[in-house]
Amino acid sequence: MGVGIEVRNLKAWYGSSEALHSVNMSIAANQATALIGPSGCGKSTFVRCLNRMHETIPGTKVDGTVMIGQTDIYANGTPAVEVRRRVGMVFQKPNPFPTMSIYDNVAAGLKLNGFRNRHRLDEIVEKSLKQAALWEEVKDSLKKKSGASLSGGQQQRLCIARALAVEPEVLLMDEPASALDPISTGKIEELIDELKVNYTIVIVTHNMQQAARVAGFTGFFLLGTMVEFDKTEKIFTNPSDKRTEDYITGRFG
Amino acid sequence: MRTRFHQSLDDLKEKLLRMGGLAEQAVDRAIEAYRLRDAALCQQVLEGERAINTMEREIDELALDLLAMQQPMAVDLRFIIAIVKINADLERVGDQAVNVVQRVMELVKLQEAELSADIPRVGTVASNMVRTALESFIYARADVAEQVLKTDSQLDQLNAEVYHAMLKTMHENPSLTSQALNTLLISRNLERVGDHATNIAEDVIFWVRGADVRHLFGSQAANR
Numbered sequence: 001m002g003v004g005i006e007v008r009n010l011k012a013w014y015g016s017s018e019a020l021h022s023v024n025m026s027i028a029a030n031q032a033t034a035l036i037g038p039s040g041c042g043k044s045t046f047v048r049c050l051n052r053m054h055e056t057i058p059g060t061k062v063d064g065t066v067m068i069g070q071t072d073i074y075a076n077g078t079p080a081v082e083v084r085r086r087v088g089m090v091f092q093k094p095n096p097f098p099t100m101s102i103y104d105n106v107a108a109g110l111k112l113n114g115f116r117n118r119h120r121l122d123e124i125v126e127k128s129l130k131q132a133a134l135w136e137e138v139k140d141s142l143k144k145k146s147g148a149s150l151s152g153g154q155q156q157r158l159c160i161a162r163a164l165a166v167e168p169e170v171l172l173m174d175e176p177a178s179a180l181d182p183i184s185t186g187k188i189e190e191l192i193d194e195l196k197v198n199y200t201i202v203i204v205t206h207n208m209q210q211a212a213r214v215a216g217f218t219g220f221f222l223l224g225t226m227v228e229f230d231k232t233e234k235i236f237t238n239p240s241d242k243r244t245e246d247y248i249t250g251r252f253g
Numbered sequence: 254m255r256t257r258f259h260q261s262l263d264d265l266k267e268k269l270l271r272m273g274g275l276a277e278q279a280v281d282r283a284i285e286a287y288r289l290r291d292a293a294l295c296q297q298v299l300e301g302e303r304a305i306n307t308m309e310r311e312i313d314e315l316a317l318d319l320l321a322m323q324q325p326m327a328v329d330l331r332f333i334i335a336i337v338k339i340n341a342d343l344e345r346v347g348d349q350a351v352n353v354v355q356r357v358m359e360l361v362k363l364q365e366a367e368l369s370a371d372i373p374r375v376g377t378v379a380s381n382m383v384r385t386a387l388e389s390f391i392y393a394r395a396d397v398a399e400q401v402l403k404t405d406s407q408l409d410q411l412n413a414e415v416y417h418a419m420l421k422t423m424h425e426n427p428s429l430t431s432q433a434l435n436t437l438l439i440s441r442n443l444e445r446v447g448d449h450a451t452n453i454a455e456d457v458i459f460w461v462r463g464a465d466v467r468h469l470f471g472s473q474a475a476n477r
Contacts, residue, residue: 209324236326238463248326250255 002200003069003169004029005050010064012045012054019045021224022064027217032192032201034215034232036208038247041221043204047172050202051087052080068170085109088163092175094155096147096162102129102138105147105158109166124165131198132161133191153184160191164199171195173203177210189214208248212236220244258323262332265315269336269343272308273387275301276343279350280383280446284376287357287439290365295354305347312340328460335460339390342449342456346383349449352442356435366432368422370415372439378408379443382450389454395461401454402466405447412444 005027012020020042027033035043048054049062052073066073073083096105104111106125115121125142129135134157138145147158156176163171173192177185192201192214205211211218212232219229220241228235228244239245246252279298286294316337319325325333382401389397419437423430455467 208326212326237330239327245327249329250258 001169001198002030002196005170005200005202006065006067007050008065008067010046010049010066011062012042012049013061014057015059019224020049023226025219025226025229027200027202029200030196030198031216032196032203032214033217033219034211035202035204035219035221036206036211036248037221037227039206042224043219043221044174046221046226047089047174047202047204050170050172051089052083053089055080085113085166086168087170087172088166088168089172089174090156090159090163090176092178094152094159094179096150096155096158098146098148100147101143102145102147102150102158103142106161106165109162113166125161128161128165129158131164131195132157133187133194134158134161151184153180153187156180156184156188157191160188160195164195168199170200170202173201175204175206178206185210208236220247222247258319258325258329261315261319261323262329265312265319265333265336268308268312268315269339270387270391272305272312272340272343273383273390275305275308276346276350277380277383277387279305279347280353280376280380280443283350283353283357284373284380284443286354287360287372287376290357290361292358292361295358295361298350298354302347302351305344309340309344313337316340328463331460331463335456338456339453342452346446346449349442349446353439356439356442359435360432363432363435366429368429368432368436369418370436370440371411372415372436372443375408375411375415375440375443378404378411379446379450382408382447383453386450386453386457389457393457393461395458398454398457398461401450405451408444408447412440415440 005025007023007025007027010020010023011018023042023046035046037043045054050066050068054060054062062074064074068083068087071078071083071086097108100108103125106128107121110121110124126135129138134154137154138150147155150158156179160171160176177188180188189210192203195201203211203215215232217229218232218235220227220235220239220243222243228239228241230240234240235244236248239248279301282294282298282301285291286298316333319333382404385397385404386401389395389401416437419433422433458464458466
């Protein structure tokens with residue numbers, strides 16, 4: 001099941017430049033939440049702070065509190081690897097391991113964690129590919145075909161399956177459909193709708209129609225601050241902040 | 254691309270204002286036709302209806318294109334929705350003007366009678382409501398639109414007075430039944446014009462404030 005995320009006074013730096021200025025947000029469990037805003041507004045930095053990916057870039061710093069369920073992920077003693085297992089991530093460009101088979105791509109995370117039960121592994125790979133709506137298309141060539149031989153849309157669903165295999169509670173998606181055609185995009189969006197039953201989903205998108213279609217809540221970021229956070233229908237029909245309105249109606253940005 | 258879109262919104266607004274001008278003119282002419290018992294003016298109103306109908310279709314087509322091609326959001330989305338609804342109300346205002354002149358043409362055929370019905374007054378209030386509603390649209394003024402909502406009960410009252418007066422006339426002087434009945438129907442048509450003006454004002458408030466004030470009453474609506 002998904003868990004809620006509580007973000008308090010979150011600040012993030014690249015070197016001496018502060019990219020996030022004290023962001024507060026409550027992300028509901030088992031909901032899709034969209035983050036929108038112009039390039040460089042901090043929305044990707046924000047999601048990368050939710051699974052401690054930000055700190056993997058040299059010279060970066062994070063301050064503030066991020067609670068994933070009951071876990072304070074920046075507290076001393078919380079291992080980053082454990083956080084990243086609980087909070088999966090899917091990126092803009094599908095990035096399957098090119099030399100691995102489809103099966104091994106999905107199983108990679110588990111194998112890396114020392115998981116050796118073959119029968120159980122088969123089950124998890126099948127379940128993850130089914131959840132990612134890819135099973136029917138690849139079930140006959142699981143170990144024969146490499147991940148790289150799939151189409152872009154299939155590769156992205158493979159990456160989703162790979163993220164799901166380690167049974168996370170939260171799934172972060174950074175522009176997961178921006179490199180895909182409309183049909184593949186539609187599949188990813190349907191998938192988000194199905195996955196939110198079991199996971200908490202945070203999706204960064206430049207496509208506002210996409211945010212409107214998939215997300216129950218939407219946050220608007222600008223210049224490293226979160227300007228407005230509300231139900232998606234409110235944001236897109238009658239936002240409270242003039243800056244949100246100007247952005248979504250294309251008057252700037 | 255977005256600039257072109259915003260120009261199209263301006264086009265849409267301008268078209269709706271022209272449509273509003275035609276509807277307003279139709280009502281004013283119908284009232285004048287009643288006052289002067291002028292069949293030629295009646296004819297002008299009947300002929301003017303076609304232009305209003307053409308305009309209605311043009312506006313709807315442009316609005317539909319913009320919805321499909323530009324996927325507007327927030328205030329732009331509310332604006333286009335409001336335009337589509339105001340458009341339909343203006344077309345109905347034009348229809349009511351036609352209904353009025355059809356009654357006037359009946360009256361012209363009948364012997365002129367002194368009736369205690371102040372139709373020009375009912376007409377002026379109704380016509381002013383349309384004018385004020387359009388003004389609130391031009392300047393995006395929800396407060397001006399609220400004035401229209403407040404005036405509606407005054408128009409209802411005037412219409413009720415005409416109704417009772419004409420009922421009395423029909424009882425007391427059955428030979429004037431046709432005249433009284435046509436006058437009563439004209440008053441009713443003008444009262445409907447006010448209802449459409451009220452709808453337009455509500456759509457302006459929705460566009461400007463993002464608040465739905467339909468079917469709220471008096472102070473409740475004003476407080477939103």
